[in-house]
Amino acid sequence: MSNSELSISEQHEIRLEKLEELQEMGINPYPYDFDVTHSSEEILNNPELIKKDDQDAEDAEQVAVAGRIMTRRIMGKSTFFNLQDSEGTIQVYIRRDDVGTETYNTVFKKLTDIGDIVGIKGHVFITGTGETTVYAKEFALLSKTLRPIPVPKEVETEDGETKVYDAFTDKEQRYRQRYVDLIVNPEVRDVFRQRTQMVQHMRNFMNNKGYMEVETPILQPIYGGASAKPFKTHHNALDMDLYLRIANELYLKRLIVGGYDGVYEFSKDFRNEGLSRFHNPEFTQVELYVAYKDYNWMMDFVEALIENVAKELHGTTKVTVGDHEIDFKRPWPRIPMFEAIEKETGKDLYGKDLDELRSAAEELNIELEEGSGKGKIIDEIFGEFVEPKLIQPTFITDYPIEMSPLAKKHREKEGLVERFECICNGKEIANAFSELNDPVDQKERFQEQARLRSEGDEEAMEIDEDFVRALEYGMPPTAGLGIGIDRLAMIMTDSDSIRDVLFFPQMKPEKE
Structure with a gap:
């Protein structure tokens, strides 16, 4: 009976038995380390490592690679298998006569499975079919897996069509078991690499402008900076309720009051709201505040920042998202x-x-x-x-004052504030104001929010007396910005759901 015909629980029991047999042989299935010298990518991109004759290894440079066995083709006394590490996949050739009879016949062939993590030492050569391969001279088991990984299998039907079985494609399973998703779906690893690169490009862009990265409290006695329901917790030692922040705006503006001309923070924020393709209760945004600027200046800044990110990630301002080609080339409609x-x-x-x-x-x-x-x-x-x-990226400007209790009144239009949102691919990705710095006006806005709360609006803000006090010490004219990192990452990686760009999205409890 093949492994594919066995249940997961049966395979689990078989692998436990293999684990015990390894231990009885005096082999530690979970050793402490392995000295890796090269990744698969470094080997594949370095032709100087390659020896043309697979047996001519006396003067060959030795390599040590480690990763998971993903496929293997056993041919009696020798085997080809694919080893996957963090950078990709490379073929390995292993022979009984090189690594020893017990290591090959018992440890490798009998007690090692697809998914096990192994270490290989040897040299690099090209096979007769032209594939770069590591010729194993030493083999080490680094981690014995007790659960089978869902390796896709391609089968050709009688009609000549190719069908794929056992692919790990179920969305809910992939989100719950992201560790498996990352193992068997390499394109998922690429999405998160791009997300990290995107954040680094944004950070570099702001650092090059001279703005300072800071940290502000996640636990706040009064939540503010946005209209949303908070998560509530309790601090035992102080015997006081605290809230997970819904935004970090009010603390960053306190720093502008304190004398910094430009501060930003990549922050984890939390909002007690429902789940959707575009919403997760825990999300990431970057907020930036720059003194002596207004929302017109900030529109120019956002255009330049995101255009730069697109170029750095894709080499062009044009990004394909689903059926659309989105162009971030400046200027954008306002x-x-x-x-x-x-x-x-x-x-x-x-x-x-x-x-x-x-x-x-x-x-x-x-x-x-x-x-x-x-x-x-x-x-x-x-x-x-x-x-x-x-x-296409578009600035929607000049919002009603009722929607924006922290923005400055419009200098020309009654009842409006100087605020914009950047909308792209049908969703807001950025929000910005000419920040309100009049403490009297700010207190009146807070009081209006308190009235809305009393009438049933659970997302209206509470009065933050200390923030009003900070404004009374004087805050210069300031432009403020928030960019949703998760939504921007969805666009930059052509991902359909916010869960596709979060390693571990919030999920309903798993059923037994």
Whole structure:
């Protein structure tokens, strides 16, 4: 009976028996280290390592590689197998006469399985079929696996078609067992490498501007900086409730008050909300605050930053996302929010009171939560009719004051604030303000938020008296920015769900 016909529990028992047999032989199946000298990529990209004659090894440079056995073709006294490390896959050739009868016949052939982690020492040669291969002179078992990895198998049907079996493609399994996903789906590893590179390019861009990376509290006595429900916890020693931050905005602006001209933070933030393709309760964003600038300057900055990221990652400003080609080449369109809404709905909502907005929402078949204020209604209409249609990067500007309690009043338009959101691929990826630095105005905005909370808006902000006090010491004109790292990573890696760019996304409890 083949391994594929055995249940996982049966294979688990068989591998436990192999583990015991190895230990009885005096072999440690989990040794402490192995001196790796080369990765698979370094070997494949270095022709100077290759010896043309596989037996001519006296003066060959020795290599030591380690990784998982992914496939193997046993041919009696010798075997070819593929070894996968963090950089890729390379073929290994192993012979009984080189590594010894017991090592080859018992340890390698009988007690080693697909998925086991092994170490190989030897030299590099080219096979008759032209494949770069490591000729094993020494073999070491580095980690005995007790669960089989789901290695895809290709089978040719009678019709000449190729069918793939045992591929690890179930989305929920992949998210729950990301460690397996990373082993058997190399393209997933590439997605997370690109995400890391994206963050590094953003960090370098801001560092080169002279801005300082900082850290601010995750546990906060008063949550603020956004409209969202928080996660709540309790500090036993101080006997006080604390909240996981929903944003780090108010602390970063305190640092601008303190005298820094530019600060930024890549932060983990937490919002007690539902799960979707674009939402995870724990997410990453970068926030940046620059003194003596406004939202017009920040639009220029965001264009330059993200255009640079696209070029660094892809060598071009154009990125393929699903069926769309998105071009981040500057400049991007800049459209006032109410103009965008009127274009898509035919309704001019600027200056309308609460009853008029409710009536407009009803005519547009928008379902509203009880207690929804003006800002909430406008946001719902925008999210339904405008946002999904904005595929190319677009700045939506000049939001109603009710939606933006931390932004400066518009210098020309009554009832609006100087705020923009960058919408791309139908979702917001960045949000920015000319920051409110008038402490009297700020306190009044907080008080209005408190009123909305009392009327049932659970996402309205609480009053942060210490932040008002900080503003009373004087904050210079400031531009503030938040960019959603997860959503930007989705675009830059052509990923369909936020879970595809999070190593360990939040999941419902696993069923027994």
